């Protein structure tokens with residue numbers, strides 16, 4: 504049935520069966536025009552084009568934009584010692600889509616203070632207001648994941664805030680399916696893997712100790728994954744498929760000068776770069792689990808929140824796709840998940856006492872019940888996870 508439905512639409516649109524291993528696909532196609540990346544003026548030149556990078560235009564300094572709307576620190580008053588203090592959760596990319604919906608869901612419980620780690624302060628402030636998040640429940644701090652300097656500045660700023668850290672959610676992502684040429688982060692890494700994987704890798708490594716020190720009953724690091732990186736699913740089998748190969752491009756720095764902008768050393772493909780970055784996210788979560796769960800008690804988890812066809816993730820896609828994808832998922836595959844529902848799912852992984860198992864990739868079935876899903880062979884390859892970890896450490900300057 505679902506397969507028949509797929510054949511009614513352009514080949515690039517595939518079936519989204521939420522909660523099933525063969526769930527949802529982002530559309531991957533070569534039919535489309537030139538990609539125009541939504542660059543924020545104050546953070547130019549990220550991303551930089553391949554040509555610019557090759558000409559070695561020097562990187563402009565990053566303008567730090569840190570605004571703390573709520574400087575209060577959640578310390579339990581002596582008389583309220585038995586009452587659990589508010590949890591502090593950092594959510595990257597909380598200015599739209601899944602990140603914003605999760606921030607809203609957590610804020611509504613009045614049990615969480617959300618640090619919205621965003622690259623565009625004004626957008627984040629407007630988003631928080633329009634979502635109705637009460638001012639005392641959030642703080643916006645600047646984070647540009649496409650710059651490792653910015654990641655380090657974010658961590659310094661967070662430390663200066665004096666807040667404990669209980670949960671970190673690595674949620675932000677870029678998806679550039681129509682890009683013809685690679686663009687690059689400040690350090691010259693291909694933008695999708697540089698942002699989605701390497702920026703988050705450095706961030707979570709630098710904040711691990713903070714979570715370790717937290718006295719909160721359940722400390723968690725959540726890295727958002729995707730079904731599109733899992734080739735054991737129908738969606739994950741829509742070309743181009745994720746494949747990290749022997750990691751030669753990653754080892755070469757993904758900069759197209761020493762080798763290739765792609766992890767496997769192949770030609771640039773924006774849709775594949777996104778899927779590869781999601782495989783790295785899921786491998787990183789498992790490697791964190793193997794290295795640190797026993798020692799720290801931190802829960803490491805990933806998830807596929809469902810096919811949230813309306814988010815900004817698809818902003819770089821052609822207009823026809825953006826028009827057809829949501830109704831296709833809603834009425835034909837019935838795999839559509841609203842931003843609100845997806846936000847509640849991620850909020851569960853942040854806070855539900857029943858979801859404390861570490862090393863798990865969560866998904867939800869049609870009744871919105873969570874279950875432990877199977878990762879593809881590559882996304883659960885322990886040896887590959889170790890290698891990705893070690894190469895990433897070198898690229899971000901930790902080794």
Ligand SMILES: NC(=O)c1ccc[n+]([C@@H]2O[C@H](COP(=O)([O-])OP(=O)(O)OC[C@H]3O[C@@H](n4cnc5c(N)ncnc54)[C@H](OP(=O)(O)O)[C@@H]3O)[C@@H](O)[C@H]2O)c1
Nearest residue numbers: 596598599600601647648649674675676810811814815816
């Ligand atoms: N949508 C789906 O169907 C789906 C399915 C599976 C998994 N996911 C995952 O869900 C997560 C959230 O995606 P979404 O669908 O909610 O998309 P979205 O609405 O586009 O949200 C992405 C967020 O990431 C931020 N971001 C992008 N580049 C950044 C950078 N360099 N530095 C800091 N922040 C950056 C964006 O900031 P701006 O607001 O400034 O652009 C935005 O807040 C991603 O990890 C994605 O892979 C989504």
